[in-house]
Amino acid sequence: MEAGRSHWAIGLSRIRRNRGAAAGVVIVLFFIAASALAPWLTDDDPLAVQFDQRFAPPSLRHPLGTDSFGRDLLSRVLYGGRLSLSVGLIAIGISDVVGIPLGLITGYRGGRFDDVVMRLVDLWLAFPGLLVAIAIVAVLGPGLQNVMIAIGIGGIPGLVRLVRGNVLSVREQEFVEAARAIGGGDAHVVRVHIFPNVLAPIIVLTTLRLAGAILSGVGLSFLGLGAQPPSPEWGAIVAEGRAYLREAWWVSTLPGVAIFATVMGFNLLGDGLRDAFDPRLR
Amino acid sequence: MLRYVVRRLLHLVPVLLGISFLVFLLVHLVPGDPVRVMLADAGSPEQVERMRHQLGLDRPLHVQYVSFVVRAAQGDFGRSIHTRRPVAHEIGFRIPYTVRMAVAATLVAVAMGVVLGAIAAIHHQSPLDYGTMVVALAGVSLPNFWLGLVLILIFSLYLRWLPPAGADSWLHLILPAITLGTSSSAIIARLTRSSMLEVLRQDYVRTARAKGVGPRRLVYRHALKNAMIPVVSIVGMQFASLLGGAVIVETVFGWPGIGRLAVDAIFTRDIPVIQAVVLVAAVIFVFTNLLVDLLYGLLDPRIRYA
Numbered sequence: 001m002e003a004g005r006s007h008w009a010i011g012l013s014r015i016r017r018n019r020g021a022a023a024g025v026v027i028v029l030f031f032i033a034a035s036a037l038a039p040w041l042t043d044d045d046p047l048a049v050q051f052d053q054r055f056a057p058p059s060l061r062h063p064l065g066t067d068s069f070g071r072d073l074l075s076r077v078l079y080g081g082r083l084s085l086s087v088g089l090i091a092i093g094i095s096d097v098v099g100i101p102l103g104l105i106t107g108y109r110g111g112r113f114d115d116v117v118m119r120l121v122d123l124w125l126a127f128p129g130l131l132v133a134i135a136i137v138a139v140l141g142p143g144l145q146n147v148m149i150a151i152g153i154g155g156i157p158g159l160v161r162l163v164r165g166n167v168l169s170v171r172e173q174e175f176v177e178a179a180r181a182i183g184g185g186d187a188h189v190v191r192v193h194i195f196p197n198v199l200a201p202i203i204v205l206t207t208l209r210l211a212g213a214i215l216s217g218v219g220l221s222f223l224g225l226g227a228q229p230p231s232p233e234w235g236a237i238v239a240e241g242r243a244y245l246r247e248a249w250w251v252s253t254l255p256g257v258a259i260f261a262t263v264m265g266f267n268l269l270g271d272g273l274r275d276a277f278d279p280r281l282r
Numbered sequence: 283m284l285r286y287v288v289r290r291l292l293h294l295v296p297v298l299l300g301i302s303f304l305v306f307l308l309v310h311l312v313p314g315d316p317v318r319v320m321l322a323d324a325g326s327p328e329q330v331e332r333m334r335h336q337l338g339l340d341r342p343l344h345v346q347y348v349s350f351v352v353r354a355a356q357g358d359f360g361r362s363i364h365t366r367r368p369v370a371h372e373i374g375f376r377i378p379y380t381v382r383m384a385v386a387a388t389l390v391a392v393a394m395g396v397v398l399g400a401i402a403a404i405h406h407q408s409p410l411d412y413g414t415m416v417v418a419l420a421g422v423s424l425p426n427f428w429l430g431l432v433l434i435l436i437f438s439l440y441l442r443w444l445p446p447a448g449a450d451s452w453l454h455l456i457l458p459a460i461t462l463g464t465s466s467s468a469i470i471a472r473l474t475r476s477s478m479l480e481v482l483r484q485d486y487v488r489t490a491r492a493k494g495v496g497p498r499r500l501v502y503r504h505a506l507k508n509a510m511i512p513v514v515s516i517v518g519m520q521f522a523s524l525l526g527g528a529v530i531v532e533t534v535f536g537w538p539g540i541g542r543l544a545v546d547a548i549f550t551r552d553i554p555v556i557q558a559v560v561l562v563a564a565v566i567f568v569f570t571n572l573l574v575d576l577l578y579g580l581l582d583p584r585i586r587y588a
Contacts, residue, residue: 020416119300123297123300123304124304126297126301126522126564127560127563127564127567128522128523128525128526128563128564128567129523130523130529131526131559131560131563131564132560134529134560138308138544138548139313139553141319142548142549211422215423218425219425219426219530222533223529223530224545224549225545235425235427238425238428238431239427245431245434249439253435256432259425260423260425263423264420264423267419267422271419
């Protein structure tokens with residue numbers, strides 16, 4: 001029915017027709033743009049303390065109100081998006097750099113190497129994800145950078161397993177055999193023939209993992225293990241407002257909406273991509 | 283069956299050894315000198331050496347590991363660097379709280395997830411289906427600490443129905459269980475839906491329908507039990523992620539569980555406490571999954587223990 005078009009073209013046209021994915025793209029782009037353009041969207045300094053403006057409720061002057069130091073929360077959320085989004089992106093980058101090559105190699109080579117790697121992966125997956133991150137932060141010490149590393153490392157085993165699983169199904173196909181038969185070396189076959197064919201599920205999973213990584217990042221910062229005050233990181237903002245829930249409900253709740261919406265955006269997008277590229281996973 | 287159980291238990295031995303090895307390594311992964319880090323660079327050289335000796339870090343690595351495993355198997359996790367009390371005491375006191383919360387959250391997750399998933403499947407491709415799935419997606423997207431604070435704001439501070447913190451009565455358990463269970467319920471809802479749709483396509487369901495069984499009875503009497511088989515397997519996995527999520531939810535609600543213990547230990551760099559919490563959580567996870575696998579067979583007689 002959709003003959004003559006590439007896998008990617010078919011997927012793209014399906015995404016365009018998927019309302020959830022479209023909403024996800026809009027939400028994600030909105031928050032990325034809002035944090036990137038923060039200096040042009042607000043004149044308030046996210047760190048400027050103004051005690052006469054303490055706990056101002058949401059108003060035209062301060063759309064999200066102010067916190068216990070009189071800092072404008074809209075400005076903090078806008079600038080904080082840079083931190084919270086980067087934590088997700090960098091963490092995913094770290095797991096991709098290790099997880100994708102490892103998954104490709106172990107899936108392609110098989111044998112004893114594969115046995116050993118998969119044993120380790122299974123072992124690793126026996127630890128609840130957030131606890132792995134917490135253990136790593138415990139070892140490295142609190143801080144936003146260490147949170148990125150911790151979440152990144154924590155994401156490796158699941159990724160290795162996914163990439164390997166997809167490689168296994170591609171490896172046995174005729175075009176791979178053909179590529180080998182005409183003398184393609186292992187590195188060439190993996191790069192040119194296998195990797196492009198496992199890319200779609202990797203992209204789908206990456207989008208969904210981004211949502212999870214952002215959530216873990218803000219969660220660890222909420223616990224005080226990541227961004228430290230006065231940083232406007234989203235989880236840290238919510239944590240700071242927690243003590244004033246009774247007097248100033250907006251300090252914790254309104255910035256939390258930004259976290260929720262961003263994560264929802266990535267999840268909508270990831271779901272849409274999955275439906276488009278791999279209807280079997282639906 | 284008994285032989286299967288025994289074999290599965292034997293399979294656990296290398297897994298548990300592997301887990302304990304990774305946990306053991308934690309202390310050696312601390313950049314620089316772990317003893318100095320744990321003492322926050324404050325100790326005199328004599329103190330550092332004394333602590334190194336107390337922690338056994340002056341012995342060869344394999345000797346350390348063997349002694350770590352032997353002691354851990356006896357429930358001895360050493361002493362907290364911060365409080366000087368045995369870690370096992372602290373864990374033993376706190377673990378019932380965490381387990382109680384995780385079990386309550388699991389019940390919330392299964393109840394909400396199965397009902398939502400079944401509703402979505404029954405009304406496949408209707409607005410109700412789409413609506414339910416958007417709600418489920420929202421459920422996995424909610425930061426649990428934020429959800430907890432919003433629930434406290436509404437039900438404790440505004441309506442004054444439920445206590446905002448503490449662990450004295452079962453009333454204290456309601457908000458934490460909902461907070462912790464929500465994201466799992468969303469995952470269970472999605473799985474229940476797809477599994478249910480799968481089952482509804484099968485011949486025996488068509489036969490029942492042809493016989494004149496109504497849609498409601500069809501789902502609850504004929505399809506639900508078989509649709510639950512994959513769901514049972516994910517409940518075990520979810521239980522593990524709940525143990526992780528409990529770290530945050532315990533902090534929000536001032537719940538005296540092991541998650542809160544772990545977080546406090548990070549600030550004091552109390553590595554033995556962290557090791558114990560991570561080890562205990564992983565062991566609980568491994569045994570939960572074994573239990574789930576065994577449950578599987580009871581639910582589905584087609585699964586043979588060969």
